[in-house]
């Protein structure tokens with residue numbers, strides 16, 4: 081069992097996996113990506129991730145040189161070669177190597193990269209006790225500049241927000257949209273609970289439509305928890321009974337302090353814990 085990298089149909093050990101320094105993915109962040117999980121030997125929500133990948137690519141005029149079915153097979157094959165039964169998959173499509181200069185016509189062949197490796201995002205204590213976050217001053221991409229629905233290689237403003245969090249001694253940051261409404265965290269969607277209702281910002285709040293977010297909304301509905309996609313401000317988060325984040329890597333993790341306001345009683349709340357448990361049962365099949 082070892083990390084494996086697929087590049088354009090060939091398989092490599094991590095140390096041997098190379099792409100050109102002239103790749104526009106590196107030079108200009110010109111490309112798209114996905115992050116997926118392997119649970120119990122199965123790739124979780126693979127079709128949904130592949131659909132988002134192709135939608136992101138279409139939005140930036142990037143033609144992926146293989147069909148979604150071939151991409152799915154390449155993911156399965158990379159996982160098989162890694163022999164991981166639990167792990168993480170990073171799928172990256174770059175515009176490819178070209179001459180210097182922004183224009184995509186300078187590049188020839190998009191590069192398809194699939195990395196299978198292990199991942200553990202946060203130490204267990206944060207799942208038990210919850211995270212403290214701050215609101216970043218860096219806002220999420222304005223949708224008319226670059227839609228946050230596109231999972232592009234342009235993550236710099238999320239990285240800036242992450243740096244703000246780290247300078248404030250936190251692991252994550254809440255990001256607002258250009259209207260000052262809550263959008264999401266730097267690599268996770270956000271949920272709050274108020275009076276037994278589960279609320280999360282809608283797509284047009286400028287979020288990535290998270291796969292985990294979808295799963296959690298489904299699980300909550302099945303469990304009879306009223307769910308709403310609703311525009312919210314920081315005030316709604318401050319006065320929430322519970323708050324948590326969702327993402328492929330982080331899964332479901334409680335947030336217990338936001339901008340130095342304790343959320344609820346300062347511990348991951350009952351609905352957070354219930355949904356975390358339902359999510360774990362769901363991923364374990």
Ligand code: PMP
Pocket residue numbers: 115238264265266267268269287288289290291292293326327328329
């Ligand atoms: N928002 C952003 C900005 C992300 O990068 C991610 C992915 N890590 C998410 C939300 C969560 O999406 P998913 O549940 O599909 O991983």
